[in-house]
Amino acid sequence: MPWIQLTLSSTEDHAPQVGDMLMANGAQAVTYRDGADNPIFEPPLGEVLMWQHTLVTGLFDAEVDLKPVIANLEKAKVLPAPLQYKVDGLEDKDWEREWMDNFHPIRFGERLWICPTWRDIPEPDAVNILLDPGMAFGTGTHPTTAMCLRWLDQHGHSHNEVVDFGCGSGILGIAALKLGARHAIGIDIDRQALIATQENAERNGVAGKFDVYLPTEQPTAKADLVMANVLAGPLRELAGTILNYVDLGGSLVLSGILKRQAEDVMAAYTPGITFDPIVVEGDWVMLSGKRTQ
Numbered sequence: 292m293p294w295i296q297l298t299l300s301s302t303e304d305h306a307p308q309v310g311d312m313l314m315a316n317g318a319q320a321v322t323y324r325d326g327a328d329n330p331i332f333e334p335p336l337g338e339v340l341m342w343q344h345t346l347v348t349g350l351f352d353a354e355v356d357l358k359p360v361i362a363n364l365e366k367a368k369v370l371p372a373p374l375q376y377k378v379d380g381l382e383d384k385d386w387e388r389e390w391m392d393n394f395h396p397i398r399f400g401e402r403l404w405i406c407p408t409w410r411d412i413p414e415p416d417a418v419n420i421l422l423d424p425g426m427a428f429g430t431g432t433h434p435t436t437a438m439c440l441r442w443l444d445q446h447g448h449s450h451n452e453v454v455d456f457g458c459g460s461g462i463l464g465i466a467a468l469k470l471g472a473r474h475a476i477g478i479d480i481d482r483q484a485l486i487a488t489q490e491n492a493e494r495n496g497v498a499g500k501f502d503v504y505l506p507t508e509q510p511t512a513k514a515d516l517v518m519a520n521v522l523a524g525p526l527r528e529l530a531g532t533i534l535n536y537v538d539l540g541g542s543l544v545l546s547g548i549l550k551r552q553a554e555d556v557m558a559a560y561t562p563g564i565t566f567d568p569i570v571v572e573g574d575w576v577m578l579s580g581k582r583t584q
C-alpha cells in the first residue's frame with residue numbers, strides 16, 4: 292500500500308502531544324526525530340530535514356485527505372502558527388529498503404545479539420533476538436535502545452515479571468524473556484508497535500509469555516524489572532504510572548533522555564528510585580536504579 296507522511300516541526304516538549312494528535316487523526320504510526328540530524332525513532336522515514344527541535348511524522352494511508360488533519364492541528368494551537376509541515380508520498384518499498392539494506396546483526400555486551408530476520412545468525416550459541424521491526428521503533432541501532440540492551444546483557448538474568456513500557460518492536464521485552472524472564476507486559480500507544488511486538492515475540496518463541504496492551508487497557512501489575520525507552524516528556528508525565536509497576540526492590544531502566552533532561556527525569560522518580568550512576572552515549576543518557584521506597 293502506498294503511504295503519505297505528514298512531518299511537523301515541533302518543540303521537543305510538545306512532540307508527544309503532536310504525536311498523540313496525529314494518531315487520533317488516523318495516523319498508522321508516528322515517528323520522532325530530533326530536528327538536527329539524528330533519527331530518534333526508526334526505521335528512518337525519508338530524508339532527514341535540517342529543522343530545529345523535534346520532527347514528528349505521521350504515516351497515513353495514501354487515500355487519507357490530510358487537509359482536515361492539518362486544520363485540526365492548527366485549531367488545537369499546540370504548535371505556534373503558522374504550522375511548519377511537509378507532506379511526502381512514500382511507497383512501501385522506500386521505507387522497507389532504506390533500513391533493510393543497512394540493518395545487520397549487532398552484538399550488545401557479551402552475549403546478546405540482535406539479528407534481522409533476513410540475515411544469517413553469526414553466533415548460533417549466543418542469545419539471539421530475531422527481529423523485524425516493521426514500522427515500529429526498536430532495532431538496537433539507536434543509542435537509547437543500545438544502552439538498554441547492554442544493561443540487559445549485564446543484569447537481565449531470570450527476572451520474574453518485566454514491563455516494557457513503550458515497547459515499539461518489543462526488542463527489550465523479548466531480550467529480557469530470552470535472558471530468562473518468566474513473563475513480560477508490553478505497552479505502547481501505537482497499534483502497529485503492538486502488532487510488531489507480537490510478531491517478533493512469535494519469531495523468538497516467546498509469544499506465550501509476552502502480553503501487549505494499549506495504555507488505555509494496561510493491566511495493574513508489579514514487576515521486578517520495568518524498562519521505559521520513551522522521551523523525557525512522557526517519562527516525567529507518566530512517572531506515577533511507571534513507578535507503580537516497579538515492585539519494592541525491583542529495577543527501573545529509563546531511556547530516551549537527553550543529557551540536559553536527566554536531572555528533571557530523576558526528580559520525577561524521587562523518592563522511590565535510588566539511581567545508579569548515569570550511563571551516557573553521545574547526547575543520550577540511560578538512568579537505572581532500584582525501588583527503595
Ligand SMILES: C[S@@+](CC[C@H](N)C(=O)[O-])C[C@H]1O[C@@H](n2cnc3c(N)ncnc32)[C@H](O)[C@@H]1O
Nearest residue numbers: 428429436457458459479480481484520521525
Ligand atoms: C523510542 S521507542 C522505544 C522502542 C523500544 N522499546 C526500544 O527500546 O527500542 C518509544 C516507543 O514508545 C511509544 N510511546 C510513546 N509515548 C508513549 C506513551 N505515552 N505510552 C506508551 N507508549 C508510548 C512509541 O509509540 C514508541 O513505540
